[in-house]
Amino acid sequence: MSSLSRRGFLTASAALGGTALASALTGCSSSSSSTPPGTRTIDHWDWFVSQEPWLKQEIALFEKAHPKIKIKRTVQVSDKYPDLINLAFRGGSAPDLLMIPSTPALQEQVADGWLRTLDDYATPQWRGRFPDGNFYNGVDMVEGKVYSAPFSGQAPWLQLYIHNGLFKQAGVTNPDGSVKLPKTWDDVTAAAEAITGKSGGKAYGLGFGNVPNTSLPWWVELFVRGAGSPAGYGTDLLDYRVGKWTFGSDRNYTDFVELLLEWKKKGYVYPSSMSIGDEQARAFFERGKFGMIVGGVWNQSTWTQHHFTDYSLTTLPSPTETPKAFFYYPPGGHLWALSKNTKVSDEAWAWFDWLYSPAAGQRWVESGQGLSIFPEANKNAKVTSQQFQDYIDMRQFALPMPVPAIRNPDVSKVVVPTVTPDLPDVLAGLYSGQLKDVSGALSALEDRRNKALAEGVKQAQAKGAKVSLADWVFKDWDPTKPYQNKPA
Amino acid sequence: MQLLDTAAPKPPTGGRGAAAPAVTAPAHGRWQRIKAARWSYVYLAPLMALLLTFVVYPIFGSLAYAFYRWNGIGSPGDYVGLDNFRQIAHDAIFWRAVGHTFVYAIVVVPVQLLIALVLALTLNNRKLRFASFYRTLFFLPVVTSPAVVGVIVQLMLSNFGDSLNRWLLDAHLIGRPVDWLGNPKIALGIIILVGVWQTLGYNLVYFLAGLQTIPEEVYEAARIDGAGRLRTFTHITVPLLRPVGLMIVILAFIGSFQVFDLVQVLTGGGPYFGTEVVNTYIYHLAFGGNQATATEPNVGLASAASFFYGLLLIGFSVLQVLLFRSLAKRRATGRA
Numbered sequence: 001m002s003s004l005s006r007r008g009f010l011t012a013s014a015a016l017g018g019t020a021l022a023s024a025l026t027g028c029s030s031s032s033s034s035t036p037p038g039t040r041t042i043d044h045w046d047w048f049v050s051q052e053p054w055l056k057q058e059i060a061l062f063e064k065a066h067p068k069i070k071i072k073r074t075v076q077v078s079d080k081y082p083d084l085i086n087l088a089f090r091g092g093s094a095p096d097l098l099m100i101p102s103t104p105a106l107q108e109q110v111a112d113g114w115l116r117t118l119d120d121y122a123t124p125q126w127r128g129r130f131p132d133g134n135f136y137n138g139v140d141m142v143e144g145k146v147y148s149a150p151f152s153g154q155a156p157w158l159q160l161y162i163h164n165g166l167f168k169q170a171g172v173t174n175p176d177g178s179v180k181l182p183k184t185w186d187d188v189t190a191a192a193e194a195i196t197g198k199s200g201g202k203a204y205g206l207g208f209g210n211v212p213n214t215s216l217p218w219w220v221e222l223f224v225r226g227a228g229s230p231a232g233y234g235t236d237l238l239d240y241r242v243g244k245w246t247f248g249s250d251r252n253y254t255d256f257v258e259l260l261l262e263w264k265k266k267g268y269v270y271p272s273s274m275s276i277g278d279e280q281a282r283a284f285f286e287r288g289k290f291g292m293i294v295g296g297v298w299n300q301s302t303w304t305q306h307h308f309t310d311y312s313l314t315t316l317p318s319p320t321e322t323p324k325a326f327f328y329y330p331p332g333g334h335l336w337a338l339s340k341n342t343k344v345s346d347e348a349w350a351w352f353d354w355l356y357s358p359a360a361g362q363r364w365v366e367s368g369q370g371l372s373i374f375p376e377a378n379k380n381a382k383v384t385s386q387q388f389q390d391y392i393d394m395r396q397f398a399l400p401m402p403v404p405a406i407r408n409p410d411v412s413k414v415v416v417p418t419v420t421p422d423l424p425d426v427l428a429g430l431y432s433g434q435l436k437d438v439s440g441a442l443s444a445l446e447d448r449r450n451k452a453l454a455e456g457v458k459q460a461q462a463k464g465a466k467v468s469l470a471d472w473v474f475k476d477w478d479p480t481k482p483y484q485n486k487p488a
Numbered sequence: 489m490q491l492l493d494t495a496a497p498k499p500p501t502g503g504r505g506a507a508a509p510a511v512t513a514p515a516h517g518r519w520q521r522i523k524a525a526r527w528s529y530v531y532l533a534p535l536m537a538l539l540l541t542f543v544v545y546p547i548f549g550s551l552a553y554a555f556y557r558w559n560g561i562g563s564p565g566d567y568v569g570l571d572n573f574r575q576i577a578h579d580a581i582f583w584r585a586v587g588h589t590f591v592y593a594i595v596v597v598p599v600q601l602l603i604a605l606v607l608a609l610t611l612n613n614r615k616l617r618f619a620s621f622y623r624t625l626f627f628l629p630v631v632t633s634p635a636v637v638g639v640i641v642q643l644m645l646s647n648f649g650d651s652l653n654r655w656l657l658d659a660h661l662i663g664r665p666v667d668w669l670g671n672p673k674i675a676l677g678i679i680i681l682v683g684v685w686q687t688l689g690y691n692l693v694y695f696l697a698g699l700q701t702i703p704e705e706v707y708e709a710a711r712i713d714g715a716g717r718l719r720t721f722t723h724i725t726v727p728l729l730r731p732v733g734l735m736i737v738i739l740a741f742i743g744s745f746q747v748f749d750l751v752q753v754l755t756g757g758g759p760y761f762g763t764e765v766v767n768t769y770i771y772h773l774a775f776g777g778n779q780a781t782a783t784e785p786n787v788g789l790a791s792a793a794s795f796f797y798g799l800l801l802i803g804f805s806v807l808q809v810l811l812f813r814s815l816a817k818r819r820a821t822g823r824a
Binding site for chain 1: 559560561562581642645646649650653654664665666667668669670671672755756758759760761762775785786
């Protein structure tokens with residue numbers, strides 16, 4: 001009889017299961033390290049990956065300074081973080097200190113009893129460590145109570161990264177032999193053409209990793225801002241001069257998407273860009289598979305860890321050499337919060353306070369993660385990387401923007417329904433050739449987005465909120481100047 | 489003996505004499521039967537409890553959510569009646585996902601069954617050495633998580649996609665490099681290919697079990713009567729395998745309609761819903777999509793889509809059963 005012996009199968013399964021169980025138990029037991037009696041543990045959740053070295057260093061320093069407090073850190077997948085936090089709160093296993101998820105809105109998280117107000121800890125003196133104008137309702141406060149605080153300083157969140165080696169091989173250099181940084185859309189096209197043409201099929205001019213739907217909107221945002229379109233992809237980033245999204249009516253979007261498709265048609269774009277993720281694209285850029293990639297300052301820390309430094313960066317490439325719009329940020333901000341159900345609030349606050357200290361901010365800058373909210377931390381930080389210094393020097397291209405919720409707090413009661421297909425979908429549809437009419441697809445998207453906003457306003461009005469679409473219009477906004485928000 | 493028992497003459501069901509016990513016996517008789525089989529019910533109880541808790545209750549429990557606009561946080565309070573069902577029925581992306589799911593099932597099931605049958609016939613050869621080893625080998629993908637398979641295939645395509653492109657370009661088989669998961673048609677093809685490979689083992693084992701129920705004596709009789717290999721296959725193996733085969737077809741279709749993890753890991757349903765299947769569609773509605781920034785989930789809409797798809801599948805299953813019954817009836821009539 002050639003059939004598989006049932007007894008043999010069961011024996012093998014039991015052996016495998018036993019091995020797995022033993023490994024699991026061994027894994028569990030290893031976590032019980034020696035802790036002094038009376039030690040209290042803070043459950044901490046975040047989604048930091050490239051920022052991990054900085055966070056691990058902070059945990060080590062904090063635990064050394066507070067021997068009776070232990071941080072139990074759980075790193076979660078960033079794109080599933082809102083679901084995981086939601087499930088944790090519903091299941092009663094929420095962490096003591098959490099990174100605030102992007103959805104639902106801060107006020108909804110407060111209304112659902114997720115977050116603990118920090119009013120008893122965040123005294124006026126504590127708030128005084130932050131620069132003026134950083135605590136606003138709907139941003140880090142809800143109904144006058146503090147729930148979080150701003151963490152990062154502002155600079156353009158997207159840059160165009162240049163592979164020096166490929167640029168030099170393709171001869172895209174200045175007379176002194178240094179890499180010629182592209183300033184205009186035409187410069188980017190010319191560099192992409194040179195790299196693709198001169199590499200003999202081994203490298204491409206441009207590349208990205210769009211799985212899952214992340215990178216194409218970055219390309220659009222970086223390029224259309226330079227062309228003078230102040231809106232962006234985020235839910236809060238409409239063109240506040242008119243209070244609408246303008247994907248179809250603003251010609252810059254169509255022009256750039258058509259240029260992108262032209263690059264693809266001419267073979268300048270890395271062919272597997274729609275099959276890979278951003279992390280893989282970053283690695284392929286490092287290996288010299290393509291010469292230009294759009295990303296944020298988070299790229300730099302990964303490359304530093306890999307000892308890859310042969311790159312440069314620029315931002316806001318535009319049709320002419322002068323950018324006509326910049327990056328914008330709301331005043332204030334939020335990153336971490338304390339769970340309302342935490343049983344170790346004093347210890348969790350101590351950790352929160354540590355993370356929001358100017359010293360931790362300075363180490364954040366020195367590790368090349370980004371800018372700190374504290375100007376003195378940015379000033380005192382010893383920056384050793386030229387590329388990170390270049391990023392810091394781009395601060396001039398990030399300006400405060402109008403925030404409707406500051407002018408009318410009831411705006412925060414508006415929940416804009418999800419739009420499908422949204423910008424990432426439409427861009428993927430156009431890039432993969434499933435959508436043919438660029439202008440038509442972008443106009444339809446604009447229509448969907450604006451209808452969704454109107455629907456959100458209507459629903460909020462029905463629930464008693466005093467809002468109207470006019471709350472999103474800021475006729476006095478000049479996108480080339482910092483906007484001074486005036487609270488209601 | 490078993491055959492003789494079941495073939496024994498049954499008591500008459502008509503006439504006065506037969507009617508009397510039929511009226512008085514049921515309650516008492518039923519209880520007796522339950523009592524006699526009590527241990528069977530005890531053994532069934534845990535599975536039934538799990539089934540009720542994790543299958544039946546969620547189906548009907550989630551139906552209630554289908555009448556609300558709800559993001560999954562707190563309690564649902566925004567009653568929208570049948571709006572969610574209307575929205576799903578008019579959503580082009582949903583119907584596209586239904587189309588992809590059916591394409592997946594319609595390609596995967598016949599291809600997989602054919603390969604599984606050929607392999608089962610080969611492995612059923614008693615003269616074949618190391619048959620158990622081959623069987624284990626073919627079954628291995630089944631016990632591998634589809635998510636893991638998806639990640640590995642994705643990594644293979646992203647890391648070796650370039651080399652594959654270069655090889656195909658050099659061989660003049662393609663004119664320009666292929667974006668393996670970025671082209672929706674190719675991506676769906678890859679998903680189908682991996683799907684066939686990954687679940688082939690199940691059907692192979694089912695077919696092997698079916699083949700081993702065919703008595704060797706029947707084959708011997710056929711050989712004595714001078715039947716060749718093809719004739720034996722068409723006149724003995726196929727007819728005797730038919731009842732098992734029908735069940736395998738039904739199970740294979742049900743399994744294919746539930747495809748999710750492979751698609752979610754390999755393409756996330758993209759690009760531009762080009763590989764979206766119904767289960768990833770429902771998942772994206774319930775958990776906020778696969779966007780660059782997080783979007784508000786809509787559990788109500790996801791529940792409506794789930795229930796709506798369930799109804800479609802029930803309709804399809806009923807059609808399948810009716811079709812098989814009709815075929816069986818026609819065959820029986822033809823034989824008579």
